[in-house]
Every structure is written in C-alpha cells, then in structure tokens.
Amino acid sequence: MDRSADTASGAQVRLRNLCKTYGQTAAVDDVSLDVPAGAFVSLLGPSGSGKTTTLNLIAGFLTPDRGDILIDNRSVADVPPHKRNIGMVFQSYSLFPHMTVAENVGFPLRMRSKLTRADAQKRIAEMLALVQLSHLSARYPRQLSGGQQQRVAMARALVSRPRLLLMDEPLGALDKKLREQMQTEIRRIHRSVGTTVVYVTHDQSEALTMSDLIVVMHRARIAQIGPPNALYETPASAFVADFIGDSNLIEATIMGVVGDRWTVKAGNGALIHTAPPAFAASVGDRVFLLIRPEDMTVRPSTSEPQASREQGEHIVGVLKERSFHGDVFKLGVALGSEMLKARVAREDGAAFEVGQSIALTWKNGAARLLPATGDDDGSGRSAAT
C-alpha cells in the first residue's frame, strides 16, 4: 500500500478539562486526556459514563461547555465537524442508503479532496481492496450483511486519509464470532494506515485486545488511563478492577504495618499480608483487597473454615460451586457472606467436591489493596446521575 508522507502518522489529540452538562447532569466532567499520535486509544466504560459524549465533542457534533480540544496542537473549538478532517465509524454504520458502496466510500473525496476523477476512482478501489470488498462496489448498503456494511463504513472513514479516526461502538451490532474477526481486521487496518484511532466501547475484552491505551470512564469522569496490561494488573480503584476482567474484591480493614508488610483483616476475620497500597492509607482504614481469580491456587484444608495466622497468605472457605470450562474449572468458595472466585487448572479443580473445606492461596504480590471509596472520592455531585 502506498503511504504518502502526509498520512504516515496520525494526529495527536489533547483534551483539556472538557465539560459538557445536560440540565443538571454532567455528561462529561473535567476530562483531560493526551492521545499520542498514531495510537489506538479506547474509551471504555458502562453506558452513561460519558464516552460517547467525549467522542461527539472530538467530532464537533457537540460543543463543550468548558475546556478545549487540540488536534495537532491546534484548538478546534471554532472548527466545524466538516473541516476537522476526521473519519468516523458509527455504531449503526450510517451508510447512505441511496448510494452504492463505491459512492459511499467516495463521498469524503467528493466533499473535501481536490482529486481528479481518475485519482478518486483509484483511491476508492484501493480502500475497497483494503477492506476486501472490491467485488461489491456496485451494491447498495441494504444488499450487504452487517459485517460488510461495517467494512464499507471503515473504508469511507479512511478514504480521505484523515489523521484521526473515531469509532463509536462499531462492532456492537455484530455477533460474537464476526466481532472477534473484525477486531483483528480493524487492528490490521490501523497498522497499515497509521491513523490515530479513538475507539468507544463498553466491552472490556474488546478494549483489552485492541488498544494501545485504555481510558476507563465512570460517571462522566476518567477513572484511570493506562495500557491494557497495566490496567489489569494495577487498577487504581475497585471500579476499574471490577470493570476490567474478573475479580475478587474483599472488604477489609488495615490492621498494621511492619516495614513493607501491611496486614489487613478481611470481613470474616482472616488476616492477610500484602504489599503497601499505592494510595495514602493508615491503620484502621476500610479498604478493598483485590485478588484475580486466575491468581488463586487451591489446596485441601483439614482445618475448619477460618483464618489461620500461621499459614500466611491463604484463606479457608467452603467450596460451593464448581463449573467446568474446558481448559479450566471455575470455583466459587464461600467465605462468610462473600463468594470468592477462583480459576484453576483442570486437574486441580477435579480434585475437590462441592461442600468440601478448601484453602485458597495466591502468588506473592497477587493481592492488592484498593481504596474503599474508590472513584466516588470527592465526586458526590456526579453520584446523583
């Protein structure tokens, strides 16, 4: 694929203290974000968390109440959407029903480039080849499947070689298998065109597989920004831990600190040692203890279901649920009123019976402390939403 110099890199996008309010409700509340040039950045969050509003602010469909948006260090506050040189893929694809595939893909060229007719035809053919739809150029959108429409929408968004591509839950309407196929496809296209991508999704696994950087949004604010593995391994709050991946969040109280070793007491009385928290905390504070299910290992316990100081990092509970998932067993272990999840190897899971007393242990450093207040910290005004 020929890549001319002007499209070799994507745009750098900066959001500066963006605010957008509808009536009493803050849709986007003081959002600041740096999107590096050429990166694939996902805005991830539950519905109503402000991710689509943020995207529409970048596109220019909405005007921020406060704050600024800089594309390549230039404020776009006074630039209407059609002059922002952005490509966009909509959730419903939004292909023009009265135009053929080729006309849809050629639309941005017709509107904004000074290409000759022959050059435009060549570019359209190039884009259709990129999304592997060359044979369908004369069809109308309604004659295509959902996945094909999705590809046409990609081709249309990229044809004028925008430096920024916005995608609003583009795979939401596809079934699981096609979605996974398109995820790979979108990554491949992103690598080949080098455009900066801002991708909105509520699907955490989609964000984890596709993104260079994930922005977790919660209640109109940014909860955390980081690369996928960092968000998974070191979530800053219970919300992020819970939203990204499977997690055990155990309510606990800080009991004591000896050097780098912190001791907390779980709800049922078990004492657990952890590394120091990444936030300011002191003895007596309520915290969450995070342990990922796949970090748990199991062994039989002869003792009664209770804490055992001498054995260090482990919790004893009663096996309540066991389900087979092919490669792993998922276990549900009751610890007082809480149910802990563990994901263990096939042979480990098979060794236990439901109702049996079981000891859960975990790798050193797998247990992390998170603030109990989490992201609700000082955001009482948005809690009303």
Added chain:
Amino acid sequence: MTAIAEQAPRAKSVQHRQAMPALLLLPALVWIAVFFLLPLVLMCWRSLAAESYSFKAYWIVFSSPLYTKVMLTTLESASIATVLALLLAYPMAYTLTITSGILRGLLLMLVFIPYWVDIIVRTFSWLILLGDHGLINVLLRKLGIVHGSLPLLYSEFAVLVGMVQILLPLTIVVLFGAMLRIDRTLIAAAKIHGASGWNAFRTVFFPLSLPGVYGAALLVFVLSLGFYVTPALLGSPRQTMIAQTIMVEASELLDWGQASAAGLLLLIMTTLIAAIYNRYFSLDRLWGGSDA
C-alpha cells in the same frame, strides 16, 4: 403419522391467524360497500340509462369542447397548486424536523389550526382579503402604491392562493412524516466526512426526502382535482374546474346521467394517474434496493 398429528394444531392456528384480519376489516369493508361502491354502481347505471342505455353521455364528455376546456383547466390548476404547495411546505416541514420540544409543538399547532377551520370559512376569508375593498387593496391604496384597485379576486391567482392555503397543512404533515424517518446520524456522517451543512442537505437529506415528496405530490394532486368551493368562490367562469361542471349538470340542469358520466370519468382518470405515477416513482427505484 406423528408428524401429521403434530402439524394439525399448527395448521388450525394458522387458519385462525388468517381469519382474524378479515374479521377486523369487515366493518370498514361493509361501510365502503354501502356508502361508496353501491352509489358508484347506481351512478354507473344512471349514466348509461339516461341516454337509453348507451355510452352517449360519455361520448358527450369526450367530444364537447366545454368538458375538454374545463378538464384542462382542472389539470392545470391542480398541477400548479401541487407544485406551489410542495415548494412552500418543504422548508416548513424541514424546519419541523430540526426543531424539537415546545418549539416544534408550537409550529405544529400553527400548521394545524387552519386545518381545523372549515374550507368554506377559509375560502370566504380570502374574499375579504383579496376583494376590491379588501385588506390588501386598501393597504396598497393607503400606501399610495396603487390607485383604484388590483383585480386580485375572481382570477386564477385567487384560486391558486386559496387552493394552496387549503392544501398546505396536509402537505406539510405528509412531508414532515417522511422527513422524520430519515436517520439524523446520516447527516452527522455526511458532515464529519467533509460535507458542509448545505452539501449534507443537498447530497444526503434531500435525495432521501424525495420519496416523501413524490408521495405528498400524488396525494395533493389527486385532492386538488376535486376542488369545488375554492374555484367557485374565488375564480371567474374561466377558472371553472370539473367538480363545478358536474355540480351544475346535477343541480341546475338536473341532467344526472351526464353528471354521473363526468363523475365516473374523473374517478377513472384520477385512478389512472395514481397508478401510472406509482409505477414510475415507486419507492423501490428511489431507494435503489428491493425492500424500501
């Protein structure tokens, strides 16, 4: 055997489902049969019986220069009124689609209020406005723009003004309904991909609104063909439309056979126009697909 046994109850429920719509249609069908089809048959019979069971009454309609002229006037007035109504209604309907909430409600009220006023009342109000001593002429005289008065009333102009005013609310509502079905994110898609507001309208919104325009055009045109009160009150004899002629035949000349023949021909012509029009402006073709 078991397969048949299993299918039997399903076949029964299918029958039920087919019987249901027929039952629901029945009241309307009975109404149409008694108050539309029956009179139509009677008209047909009368038009033939009047001239000792021949098509002579029909021949008169075709051969008389009076009917030809009236018919041409009718087609002309209806066509012009339709085009004018569409031109005036389109911007209003578009405005309705881009407004929302209280403003849209208010605008819709403004559209509907005249619609609720009786046609005769609305037509009479034009007499007051357009007459020699009407508001417009008086104003123009007071401003010294004209001496004497403009011959506004009893003209094609007056008939068209009256017709368009009566047709407008319906045209607006039909266009508005069609425009509401246009997905607004398509406009956003056009804009983000480089289309200015005008270009987005020109290349996306307008083409997608055309099926609605064609539908409204047919509806309004067919309605215009049957106008009676407006040309009768606001026009001169030269603006006579077919409904007036039929009325004169029936109520003044008492030639019911002739009136029936003319009426039936108007009905046939209208149906033909609608059928031909539908063939050329079918929604399928406009949408470029098969299931519009």
